[in-house]
Amino acid sequence: METFEFLGFGLDAWITIVTVLAMFTVLLFTKLRSDVVFLCAVGVLYVTGVLDAKEALSGISQTSVAVVGVLFVVIAGLMHTGVLQWIVKHLLGSPDTYTKAVTRLMLPVAALSSFLSNTTVVALFVNIVKMWAKRLNVSPSKLLIPLSYASGMGGVCTLIGTPPNLIISGLYEQKTGEAMNILATTIPGLFCLGVGVLSIIAMRRLLPDRKAPEADFESTGDYTLELLVPSDNPHIGMSIGELGLNTVQGGSLVELRHFDGEKILSPVSDDEPLMGGDRLVYAGQIAELLELAHTHGFVNADDRVFRFSETDEGHHPLRTAYITFGSSLIGTTMGANGFEREHQVTLLAVSRRGSRIEQSPRTVVLEAGDTLLLESMNELKTDTKAMSRDLHFFESDEIPNISIRTLLSSLVMIAMVTLSALGVLPLLQCAILAVFAMFILRCCTPEQAMRSINWDILMIFACSAVLGIAIQKTGIAERLATGILDICGTKPIVVMTAVCLAGTFVTEFISNTAAGAMFFPIMYEAAEKLGYEPFPFMIALMISVSSSFATPIGSPTHMLVYGPGGYRFSDFLKIGLLMNLIILAANILIVNLVYPLTPLP
Numbered sequence: 001m002e003t004f005e006f007l008g009f010g011l012d013a014w015i016t017i018v019t020v021l022a023m024f025t026v027l028l029f030t031k032l033r034s035d036v037v038f039l040c041a042v043g044v045l046y047v048t049g050v051l052d053a054k055e056a057l058s059g060i061s062q063t064s065v066a067v068v069g070v071l072f073v074v075i076a077g078l079m080h081t082g083v084l085q086w087i088v089k090h091l092l093g094s095p096d097t098y099t100k101a102v103t104r105l106m107l108p109v110a111a112l113s114s115f116l117s118n119t120t121v122v123a124l125f126v127n128i129v130k131m132w133a134k135r136l137n138v139s140p141s142k143l144l145i146p147l148s149y150a151s152g153m154g155g156v157c158t159l160i161g162t163p164p165n166l167i168i169s170g171l172y173e174q175k176t177g178e179a180m181n182i183l184a185t186t187i188p189g190l191f192c193l194g195v196g197v198l199s200i201i202a203m204r205r206l207l208p209d210r211k212a213p214e215a216d217f218e219s220t221g222d223y224t225l226e227l228l229v230p231s232d233n234p235h236i237g238m239s240i241g242e243l244g245l246n247t248v249q250g251g252s253l254v255e256l257r258h259f260d261g262e263k264i265l266s267p268v269s270d271d272e273p274l275m276g277g278d279r280l281v282y283a284g285q286i287a288e289l290l291e292l293a294h295t296h297g298f299v300n301a302d303d304r305v306f307r308f309s310e311t312d313e314g315h316h317p318l319r320t321a322y323i324t325f326g327s328s329l330i331g332t333t334m335g336a337n338g339f340e341r342e343h344q345v346t347l348l349a350v351s352r353r354g355s356r357i358e359q360s361p362r363t364v365v366l367e368a369g370d371t372l373l374l375e376s377m378n379e380l381k382t383d384t385k386a387m388s389r390d391l392h393f394f395e396s397d398e399i400p401n402i403s404i405r406t407l408l409s410s411l412v413m414i415a416m417v418t419l420s421a422l423g424v425l426p427l428l429q430c431a432i433l434a435v436f437a438m439f440i441l442r443c444c445t446p447e448q449a450m451r452s453i454n455w456d457i458l459m460i461f462a463c464s465a466v467l468g469i470a471i472q473k474t475g476i477a478e479r480l481a482t483g484i485l486d487i488c489g490t491k492p493i494v495v496m497t498a499v500c501l502a503g504t505f506v507t508e509f510i511s512n513t514a515a516g517a518m519f520f521p522i523m524y525e526a527a528e529k530l531g532y533e534p535f536p537f538m539i540a541l542m543i544s545v546s547s548s549f550a551t552p553i554g555s556p557t558h559m560l561v562y563g564p565g566g567y568r569f570s571d572f573l574k575i576g577l578l579m580n581l582i583i584l585a586a587n588i589l590i591v592n593l594v595y596p597l598t599p600l601p
Helices: 011-029 034-047 063-080 083-089 098-113 118-136 141-155 163-176 186-202 213-217 286-296 339-343 404-421 427-440 446-452 455-473 476-488 492-506 512-530 535-545 556-562 569-594
Strands: 224-228 251-257 263-265 279-284 318-323 345-352 371-376 391-393
Touching: 011 034, 011 455, 011 476, 034 455, 063 163, 063 404, 063 427, 063 446, 063 455, 083 404, 098 118, 098 141, 098 186, 118 141, 118 556, 141 186, 141 556, 141 569, 163 455, 163 512, 163 535, 186 535, 186 569, 224 286, 251 345, 279 345, 339 345, 404 427, 427 446, 455 476, 455 512, 476 492, 476 512, 492 512, 492 535, 492 569, 512 535, 535 569
Parallel strands: none
Antiparallel strands: 224 279, 251 263, 251 279, 318 371, 318 391, 345 371
């Protein structure tokens, strides 16, 4: 029996509070994997006796966790049959005003995000929106934040659109024995989406007008230098290594072209001899590289051969990537971190917030959101998956073919949602049947299905549910609910607003899944203490914990557009803080209209 008590909390409660705060601190200020941090937090609660073994492992057996895992496979079927690509191709068109462009963009993105992974939808649209913006003569930065916002607002329109909806509905079912309908959030979600679209249009002046970072890479002449070896150069016959030509002040050797047409791509062997008529292609700071011409007797080649768009056989493709938040590359230089050697790539140039950095790319101290231009060192395709923890590539190596399976996979998805919405079968059973249908119709293979499952997200999802159990078991939820009632009084709308405001704030810094699991017991306890049916409170909470607009770290989709849009951290704050308040007000209004507060019997 506990004897320790401080500020109304017992020892187990304080262990839980310290563990949760420590977990958030580690997530915010370190580069450790999120799933490992969540798992360690659950481990601490189990080892200290706050949770028993059954409670600590209960997250794995949650129905909502299983649903998320199965839905990954359903989405794989849609991706590999080209459904998303077909939709994108036929949606955007050529609007003649910014208002029409934002509407044509946000509504389809929101519709897709209601059933598919927000991150998948945004990753698919980013490159397309950049090209579309160029055609419309609009800066991509004017459209990429609306793209990310639309995916978040669309995700709350169904229970399967975003993980917090699933975890909150799953916890609600455990408490009450009543399952929520898959379309329970549709009307409130659509209303908030409409308000969000109108708000973006009204506040478009707050959106930054920035140049696309990769625009600095369109001309290779700006970041590469091609040097010609004269036939009377005194260094002819010496090796690249002897002359120290692989890595020089201001840049690095990208390519060596011998006079007879033979082309040797990076890494060029130190034993490779230098001959008259050879061309050395360097990437880096042009002014510094020109010094090499003076010191070694080379001349600047007037008739440049190396080009960004070069596609001749054997040439290694250039790829654009963006440094993700939490990347191990942040704070390091390519010259020192070994990343190029490990992944067989060469860094050609770095752009930051729309401007190419004027120094040797391998000496640039990298930051989150930096745009990198990379060239593969080998004949194989760049293994982008191996680099996905540090970089995000938007180009897809797999181009799906539009065929009859595109239609079949769409029908499978529609059937799954319809059966669940009508209450014919529980959502998990519908999703499992959809997976079987995807396999039978050959919309995806078992191998593709297994690769599509994001085990990191599943682990975070399961651990978040366990943290929610700890918050409730230790009395933290009840104590916080009582505190909220003491401050806000007994008016249910005021209490609902206060908890939703706290949820909106917290989800700017942690995953919305964790925020949903944390605030579920608090909101549920508050509703019961007020004597009202918790269902409307849960709907409002679902929308609030997915309404993170003010920081780029508030959502994975914000991270995806941060680099491509050339954004700064403050860009999200300018429009995002207002969006948070606007959507909060719209959320409280519509939830109370659609689901009037009902006293408990």
